[in-house]
Amino acid sequence: MVTPTALEAELLKVAGAVPDPELPVLTLQELGVVRAVHVRGTDAVEVELTPTYTGCPAVEAMSLDIERALHEHGVREVTVRRVLTPAWSTDDITDEGRRKLREFGIAPPRVRQEAGPVTVALGPTRTPTTAEVDEADQIRCPHCGSADTELLSRFSSTACKALRRCLVCREPFDHFKEL
Amino acid sequence: MTADVTVHLAALALGDDALVLSHRLGEWVGHAPVLEEEVALANIALDLLGQARVLLSLVGDEDELAYLREERAFRNLQLVEQPNGDFAHTIARQLYFSTYQHLLYAELAAGHGPFAPLAGKAVKEVAYHRDHAEQWTLRLGDGTDVGHERMARACEALWRFTGEMFQPVEGLDVDPERLQEAWLDSVGDVLRRATLTVPEGPRSGAWAAGAGRQGLHTEPFGPMLAEMQHLHRSHPGASW
Structure with missing residues (x-):
């Protein structure tokens, strides 16, 4: 170096x-x-x-x-x-960048604990799922701050975002998904 | 053969898988069942196109390779060239392929070969593709009777194309055969949770398809290539 x-x-x-x-x-x-x-x-x-x-x-x-x-x-x-290595990760977005994203109406990515796929439930199937979500894992609405949000589509207007909806203020919003 | 030539063969195999599947998924644009799904499939197609560009560029000029090769020169799996069919067919193809690609890229990323940088990057994207296919398999298989029946039919129809994925690829520093058990476990687990049964038919052998890696392709591939290549062939060097 x-x-x-x-x-x-x-x-x-x-x-x-x-x-x-x-x-x-x-x-x-x-x-x-x-x-x-x-x-x-x-x-x-x-x-x-x-x-x-x-x-x-x-x-x-x-x-x-x-x-x-x-x-x-x-x-x-x-x-x-x-350059491809080391591979870019959403952890490379600075704190200032995260703050600006939130202000812009995009929920910033959560900090990743470990590599691997992020599990998110798509919606109701006949077999009930019991997914427990802890506080740090919650994705908050960038408009009203509520953690009560649902996934609409895991791919949104660009590959790096997922589309979600806030269940409190009902606004849809983009979430910069973890990579 | 020199090391470079065999690496080129492997890059073509992986690059063509990504390119051809990307084109198939792109065919959904304007036809997907809901807008969100159209966007999702287009995003997955875009990820795959990015992989194809990196891989084909290892071999030569990406445009020439994509648009000017004849059918027999393509090294992709027959699985990825299969037509979209109904939405369940597309999802079954995604489940089979993304599970394979995720396992393969994870292995390649852990090594130090020429594909490690791309694989390290792409494995994280493919995790989302695999998850997308899994969630839809669960939703359709464990959903309405129509969804269940269509998903079962699709998994059955594409099963005979899955053995080819585990044949050796010249120039690749991973033997795909080693991925087979993990693939069967992973796909089997998703199918069981989706209340579907794992198909029983042959996956390779005399009665199963599978020689895409040798340049032998199924009937639907020619028309797909004709559509993919016609603009470039009719207007060489055109740009906008």
């Missing part, structure tokens, strides 16, 4: 300040997708970007926005390299 230089730290800030193209309330730094900036010779910079989902179509827009921001900052040559 090489310690970033002052210039690299500065350029990382510039790249990280670019807003997410799909959730513009978040910056790429708050989303945790800009991994590093390396200065390669004079006026050339390589940025390491990791996708949230393998098929995330926003990656191309992110790359272009990062290139533009660094060009405007005076860097002549910018290469954005896609």
